[in-house]
Amino acid sequence: MEPRIKAVMAQIFGIAAGEIQDDSSPDTIAKWDSVSHMNLVIALEAEFGVELSEEQISEMATYRLIVLTIRELVDERVKR
């Protein structure tokens, strides 16, 4: 899952997947602004077939949190 998340982030932010660290955030990735955050959410939703809540969208502010959020949503979907 993590390589797929990194691949999506790389496409949205125009960076190499290898540059993405656990604590990568809007503070460390220049292109990560509010509009590209929106794009990131939409692209991740398409990639994993999930839908984030308003709270998840707002809180997902580092790579680590993205992984946790997506994993949680994918697990939920599998259970259902």
Place this chain on the structure above:
Amino acid sequence: VSSIQESIRGVRTDHLASVIDAVRSLEQRAGEISDTIRIHFLRNYTVEPLEPFLKLHLYRSGLRPVISFGDYGAMRQEVLAVDSLLHRTRPEIIVVATVQDSFLSPVASVQEVDEHAVMLAGLIADLLPRTSATLMVNLMMPPLRSANGIDTTSKTYDPVSALNAVIMGAASEAPSRVIPVDLARLLQIVGENDGIDYRYWYLSRSPFKPKLLDLYAREIAKVGRALTGRTKKCIIFDCDNTLWGGNLGDDGPAGIQLEPHAYPGCVYYEAQQILAEFGRRGVMLAACSKNDERDVLAMLENHPYSRVKPAMLSAWRINWNDKAANVAALIEELRIGADRVVFLDDDAHECELVQGLLPDVRVLRVPERLSTYPRLLVEDGLFDTVSRSQEDVRRPQMLAEDRLRSRARAQFADIDEYFVSLKQVARVRRVPPENVSRVAQLTQKTNQFNLTTRRYSEAEICRLLDDGQVRVFELSVSDRLGDSGLTGVCIVHIDGDTATIDTFLLSCRILGRRLELAFAETCIAAVEREFHIRIWQAWYRPTTKNAQVAGFWERIGFHKAGTVDRAADYRIAVSDRQRSDYAPIHVEEG
């Protein structure tokens, strides 16, 4: 540039990450594209997610986009402040992107919608005199849900329709300047699930999902194409399994499928109706088919359900030669650029052959899922123009007259004898207000006989007409075979004793008849009568399309003085100029 086009062809617009990624790599090569289009957004919502889609569709059209966004909710200030971003960027298109609050919130405030409409009308009124851009104004979208929705007759159920009519009214008063965008219809196409993101509406006032943004971007790109002379002018179509189902040679006129009341005939019937409508709008229709010419023409003429008639065709090649050669011959006969041509065929091999040999031609293949065929013909708006003039509507008829003219050419000993027999009349005069639309359109659409290829909007032409140091002339032409209408534009700037020819263009429909000489000489003489001119200056700005006029100024007696930025600078003193001879054309002035 064509390699750029190729790299875009496979991008899936339903996959946001691919779109963003593709646009990023296109941006790095944007320097290879010479034609720029500047688009500015005035908005009251977060419309930025539109940007990658819009850029993709503009790159697809061979345009380099420069896109800017006004401050959120500061529309009026931007319009009124002369040094705002809006005015500094000098956009060709201004998109007025607004939604009213009650669109997605079931509060159904009639008053809020009223205020929004007043704001929009005021914005349009303020923008028109302050810019020369084309305005694309969103119509208001009816509230998706109403707080008291069961009473569908109440004003709160649909507060927008009546007010949208007001915006449409403003648009119809300035038809080529204000283009209403019917977002509600685009939403109808994708539906609420794929169109609206309520999370982002409430989180950041960004209501639209990628599918809707993609359609919205396509609408803007259509206008961009129309404004930059990218409107297709001609559709060349195959016949078997394109105009009708089945094979005319094998099945005969009674066996092919074209009956409007049964599948699949109804689909072909509808396709023919669409093609015929294109013809009425001024698009040249041409048939290209491997068939017996007499069979096809008789079929089109006599079949009760054929909507495309031989008289609507500007040309045809119905024979057994290879398709690409036939298409190339048609392009030459019709004297248009390959990039103005759409080719329509059901056969994958033919499509590939034509695309391979004539990469500038836009190839459409009749889809295997036939029910999507009629939609394919219209969805990209390939033939859309921003302002439709009388000339467009008359064009096919004029081409029929051209066919007569070229047939007439064979009866004379030499070309001079032919010219004498034509009894050509060139009418040259300063552009009257009612012709501004056609003149602007000629500057936007003419590529081949165009010395400087400067594109002007209607507003810019109006401004030039009002300028005492500028003369804008038009040429209309008639001869014994018919009237070719308004087909030439010349714009001259006067600065002291120097007159500079800013624009000189002729529609390719009238080339090869010395009219260009008559027109140039008459404009020059008119300016010399009115102003004290000592020096004439003129420019030739080379493009990929206008090589044929590289030597034109020399024919008019100008000498090349130098080159600036690839543009050749021609000058001549009035007293030294050798006038060119355009006899036997009769010139009428005024």
